[in-house]
Amino acid sequence: MTEEKKSLNFIEQIVADDLAKGLAKSSLRFRFPPEPNGYLHIGHAASICLNFGLGEQYGAPVNLRFDDTNPAKEEQAYVDAIKRDIKWLGFHWDKELYSSDYFDQLYDWAIELIKAGKAYVDDQTSEQIAAQKGTPTSVGSNSPYRDRSVEENLALFEQMKAGAFAEGSHVLRAKIDMHSPNMHMRDPIMYRILNKKHHRTGTRWHIYPMYDWTHGESDYIEQVSHSFCTLEFKSHRELYDWFLDQVYEKPNIRPIQREFARRNLSYTVMSKRKLLELVEGGYVTGWDDPRMPTISGLRRRGYTPNSIRKFSEISGISKRDNVTDVSLLEFCVKDDLNKTAPRVMAVLNPVKVVITNYPEGKEEWLVAENNPEDEKSGHRKVPFSRELYIEREDFREVANKRFFRLTLGKEVRLKNAYIIKAESVIKDDSGEIIEIHCSYDPLTKSGSGTPESKRKVKGTLHWVSIPHAIKAEVRLYDRLFIDEAPDSHKDKDFKEFINPNSLKIIPEAYVEPSLKNAKPESNFQFQRLGYFNIDTDSTPEKLVFNRTVPLTDSWAKIENKKETPSTINSMPMVMTAAGKYLKAREDEERNALTKQLQEAAATITLEQLVPLLATAQSNKEYLGYLMTLNSFQLSEGDIASHKEVLNTLLGKALLMKNSYVRFQAVDFIGRNPSLKKAHETLLKKMAVEDKNTHILARLTEF
RNA sequence: UGGCCUAUGGUGUAAUGGUAACACAGCGGUUUUUGGUACCGUCGUUCAAGGUUCGAGUCCUUGUAGGCCAACCA
Secondary structure (H helix, E strand, C coil): CCCCCCCCCHHHHHHHHHHHCCCCHHHCCEEECCCCCCCCEHHHHHHHHHHHHHHHHHCCCEEEEECCCCCCCCCHHHHHHHHHHHHHHCCCCCCEEEHHHHHHHHHHHHHHHHHCCCEEEECCCHHHHHHHHCECCECCCCCCCCCCCHHHHHHHHHHHHHCCCCCCCCEEEECCCCCCCCHHHCCCEEEEECCCCECCCECCCCEEECHHHHHHHHHHHHCCCEEEEEHHHHHHHHHHHHHHHHHCCCCCCCCEEEEECCCCECCCCCCHHHHHHHHHCCCCCCCCCCCCCEHHHHHHHCCCHHHHHHHHHHHCCCCCCCCECHHHHHHHHHHHHHHHCCEECEECCEEEEEECCCCCCCCEEEEEECCCCCHHHCEEEEEECCEEEEEHHHEECCCCCCCCCEEECCEEEECCCCEEEEEEEEECCCCCEEEEEEEECHHHCCCCCCCHHHCCCCCEECCEECCCCEEEEEEEECCCECCCCHHHCCCCCHHHHECCCCEEEEEEEEECHHHCCCCCCCEEEECCCEEEEECCCCCCCCEEEEEEEECCCHHHHHHHCCCCCCCCCCHHHHHHHHHHHHHCCCHHHHHHHHHHHHHHHCCCCHHHHHHHHCCCCCHHHHHHHHHHHHHCCCCHHHHHHCHHHHHHHHHHHHCCCCHHHHHHHHHHHHHCHHHHHHHHHHHHHHHHHCCCHHHHHHHHCC
16 A cells, blocks of 8 residues: 655655654654743744644653743743643643753763863853954854863852852853854853742852753753754754763764754734733733734634644744745634634624514524534524624615625525515614615525525525524634734834734624523534624623634625726736746847736826736736736826836836846836936935846937 | 845745646626625746756856844843
């Protein structure tokens, strides 16, 4: 039986290679090493899924080890939160361990290093030490205390441990090489004095080991075979290995460190420091605010463990900088919830509907499917009566034929109920519709099997029966930031990009009565609206729902489209020509394509083109639009009335990597000198720096 | 005035010297008692220039661009 070969990411490949080279499968051991100074986020999920995934794949143990060497920042509360999140994701660790468990062993090894002349106590201030350290581009110099005698070092270190010194007065340093091109090898600090209470060791220690001294040795103590971390630790690897050299004994497993890129998500930030800032600054309600990219936040928002694991799996692991689109995460949760979340009806923005020919006081309990994607999910009953709520957006007095919801004189199906027809509306003094009067056809009852019930009606609406509805608070979340990468702007604080509308509260929405006893964290699909779950703030007296993610809304797309696209039939032809132009090898071919493009462009007007310009993304689009523009004879008036759009396009195009795009942009500016001013500096720079001879030649012409 | 890492569609990842692929997003359509789902179609990619090779996204050289490294943080 041949198993389908799944391609391995480079980390999995490393493990497979080590196994192939003779490492026993039974020697495999991994670890996930969080520092308990904050909550886990979706970026950590990559590491968790990688390490625990490898464990599951090879049946190897994975330790959960808290890297707790800095009592100033770490707290038991974070330990608890981290454990809760990992369990929730569905992973099981072999041993729960703490770096602080190894303080004694680490201390003993440090003594040995001192005795071997490989570590010394330095009495200088941190400023002095930093100054001697040099910079990445210049070497460091030795500390005046570097050559203290072993006896003196031992005595001093003993006093440091005993609490005889003030914080910051002494450190223990490894004696390596102040001239190393690797800053971490310039006599790194192994211990500092900290008179702080540790969440586990209390006040027993006055000295605490640094990360580099602790991490590799902890891996070694635990006999971890592969120690995976993120890329910013790459330059620590040399030191990781040096420290291991000092204590390693055959035939023990010698851990190796390997690095992968951290995972970033669009429209959020992913550093614990920045997340802490959001929490402490009151921008969110806490680490588990549903807008936070933390595991706890995602959980409260309604994300499922499956969806997060799937996201990690399909996002993959690599070594390059990345910003994964949040739409992929949303896809994962919709995909999961589509199969598992019960469908229910809720009305968020209600307008009253009166079925005028339905008897007053009558109620019916209609059968509704719980989940069409899951046969086993069964059915429930929903109450129907003469007075209902539907969404305000689902009714228009008059509408075009693309709107196939309720309009005066037209029919729609009420989901699981009857076909109704809107007859009239009642408005208040301000002209707002307060009631829609409809008639229903009793023969069209859903599932009744009558020919009338099988009639095809284009629109289907969700609804709730007013006398039976339960009031609930609904919280609608949107992305926390309006910028795709809020912390990527060098001169701006990421908080400037916070989305002021990231939370919209609907204090009084109406939900069907079956939701009365729904439990916190349970997920639902509010039909036609989105996936929602019950928030932890919810009580039986007052239900609170969070919107996890809206359903794909193709109606919004249709509606938002310009009413007058006046069908630019030739635009696709322009784009095809532009695409081929980019790939063309010969000038002859390019000339032919230019002609083709110009012919197609001749039927396009500037007014049709302008709205498209802002949407340009690919080389092809930029090229197609610019070549079309270049085929026009534009007046000063044309330019003036679209100056902003044109300048935006040109500004971006001039910076594109593709030289054809840049050339067309330059050419266009050349033809229309009034645009030159806005790009003057860039053009001057290009005249000096651009590598393309055609561009340079064109630039000399103006 | 250094060291190290990275570069594949709009985004994320495959291709392990042998036909550049998958997913998301986008666009178009079919089905539908959710304008959901499902299904079908479509768009679009190897940073540049040299070199090695019968053959290069992959190996080499030189550039270019981006990232990391100067906490008594991890």
